Amino acid sequence: MIEVWTWPTPNGHKVHIMLEEIGLPYKVVPVNIGQGEQFKPEFLAITPNHRIPAIIDPDGPGGKRFALFESGAILIYLAEKTGKLIPAEPAARYLCLQWLMFQMGGVGPMFGQYNHFAAYAPEKIPYAIERYTNEVKRLHRVLDKRLSESDYLAGADYSIADIATFPWVRNPSRRGIDLADYPHVRRWHDAIAARPAVMRGVEVLSENQRRGAMTDQERENLFGAKQFGAR
Structure with missing residues (x-):
């Protein structure tokens, strides 16, 4: 196991x-x-x-x-x-890996930076918030264009590229995003959210989801100097 x-x-x-x-x-x-x-x-x-x-x-x-x-x-x-959930045919496989890397190198880091500066940073820095707001919107436009051409990110079939990206796109209001502005992303999001395995997956440890304001200790553990200590 x-x-x-x-x-x-x-x-x-x-x-x-x-x-x-x-x-x-x-x-x-x-x-x-x-x-x-x-x-x-x-x-x-x-x-x-x-x-x-x-x-x-x-x-x-x-x-x-x-x-x-x-x-x-x-x-x-x-x-x-x-x-x-990964194509065997070489060209399709590389398309899948391309969109997986797009999530790993773009969607995850940029959405995460938006979340930090907009929601968690002790000082609200307008330049940082504007920069990452714009980047979140740009990445949604890239996804929307791709999904206007294809049912899923890697092509006609659901794959690990979709599994990687979906958890970052869900709960769009947390990033000031209205998926009505990105209709192809919304279609894709809703189709994936309806999958039984996805419903089960997002419930794992859901009882531990933080609710309410972050404590000083949580802030230190997540963003403080302890992150950077030698180990």
């Missing part, structure tokens, strides 16, 4: 959804990032980057225990392990 060291964030939800879609049994190991559990030795032994998610597969390559971090790498690994 695969261990998933995770928390209910968009990057965590990618792996929850993937495991639900492919039907592999898994065990959730919560890593409460607000409480600083990402800095515990047992988690650092899996990922020196102290970021969720990470997995341990007791039946990894060669039948050996295998630990892996980085959500995009985990999605590729699970897709190749099961032969699901």
Whole structure:
């Protein structure tokens, strides 16, 4: 059974959804990032980057225990392990990986920076908020154009590219986005949100979703100097 060291964030939800879609049994190991559990030795032994998610597969390559971090790498690994949700034909496969990298290098980091400066930063910096607001909108336009041409990001079939991107696009109002302005993204979003495996995946650890204002301790654990200490 695969261990998933995770928390209910968009990057965590990618792996929850993937495991639900492919039907592999898994065990959730919560890593409460607000409480600083990402800095515990047992988690650092899996990922020196102290970021969720990470997995341990007791039946990894060669039948050996295998630990892996980085959500995009985990999605590729699970897709190749099961032969699901990644195209086999080379051109289609590279399109899938292209849009997966688009999420990893663009959607995730830029949406995350918007979230930080608009919602969490102790000082509201107009330049930063404007910069990342514009970038979030630009990335939505890129997605909308692609999805005007194709049912899913990699083509006609649902894939890990969609699984990676969906958790960041859901809850658009948190980023000041109205999906009515991006009708092809809305069509895609609604189709994915209706999938039973997706519904199950986004419920993993949902009872731990933070509600209300962030405490000083949570702010320190997520954004403070502890992030940058030598380990």
